[in-house]
Amino acid sequence: DTGVSQDPRHKITKRGQNVTFRCDPISEHNRLYWYRQTLGQGPEFLTYFQNEAQLEKSRLLSDRFSAERPKGSFSTLEIQRTEQGDSAMYLCASSLGGYAQYFGPGTRLTVL
């Protein structure tokens, strides 16, 4: 399968724990995006990379959130000291340049 993959698909954690999500983009895509989506809302932009450089971070991304794309391929999104408000679907997408984005299936996070 050459689509965008995300792992895990579901994560249940207790408040205060750290979680890490992984995204594997389409191999030739140089851009990688992270979004967060809550029920009934459109995806909210969190951050994006061009190759390994993180070009922009949303103000939504508090200092508990960190994202990396160390070799310009896969990316990780870590949330430290999770809070109940972090419960959401975390979506990853990739693109070649700034055109059509291809989304992964998402990681659903539930913080108890």
Place this chain on the structure above:
Amino acid sequence: SQQGEEDPQALSIQEGENATMNCSYKTSINNLQWYRQNSGRGLVHLILIRSNEREKHSGRLRVTLDTSKKSSSLLITASRAADTASYFCAALKTSYDKVIFGPGTSLSVIP
């Protein structure tokens, strides 16, 4: 980048009818994109229309762009129950802009 605003927020139609959704934006754009999201899934890119294009077709989808009115519409013809989903537009100011999504239009196609 800028957020597109979809209208209506919700739309319910009978199978076989056409569905029309609208998108408005505020500043000049390079391109406008439409995406679909089935419940609990990731988004799927449907179609991209560039600022110098007025209409584009893809299967049962027809997208129009009116840059003078800063609006776009997505028409789904002969709708099917499988078209039930949320539809989002995204307006990009440059080809290297990031995508920002609006709240979307929730379409229900009743069999």
